[in-house]
Amino acid sequence: MKKGVIALISIGAILLLIGILVSLNYIVIRLQSKKYDLIDMDPVADRGVEPDEEGYEQLSEMTMHYLKFGHGEKALILIHGNGGSAYSLTNIAGYFADKYTVYCVADRCQGKSSDPGVISYELMAK
Structure with missing residues (x-):
């Protein structure tokens, strides 16, 4: 045994x-x-397709940066990993932009999103 x-x-x-x-x-x-078919490993390299729209959304305690691709009936939201930005996802967005409206968002304190000064689970849930 x-x-x-x-x-x-x-x-x-x-x-x-x-x-x-x-x-x-x-x-x-x-x-x-x-x-690199999907995620751009070089931050200064070609970032894939150009967004149809780039903007900022004001949340209660911060300003969140986003890129928008496509005009599909359904929305697809892509969120980058730690240390990335909305631009890290543009190659992936290109694969889905024909079928979906794709939003690539930059998390708080990353990319072009603002730093609210305090990070807590309560604030992130809002």
């Missing part, structure tokens, strides 16, 4: 390691190709 459990754990660990190595190899190949 113990040998069987040890064998299963060993096989699982080996498969996990293989998966990690394959993923890392894929990432290295993508980085070397300099072709």
Whole structure:
């Protein structure tokens, strides 16, 4: 029984390691190709399609920057990761702009959105 459990754990660990190595190899190949289909990894590189509209929305404690693409019946809201901006998502927006109205928004304290000075879960929920 113990040998069987040890064998299963060993096989699982080996498969996990293989998966990690394959993923890392894929990432290295993508980085070397300099072709980033979706998220722009170079902030000064071509940002994809130009927005149909760029603006700011005043919220209770801050001003949020947004880019708008397309004129579809349904809206699609894209939110960047930490350290990004609304511009980080323009390549992705281009894929969906024919079917949706796509909004790329810059989170508080990032991109061109304002810094409200205080960040709390209560304020972020508003």
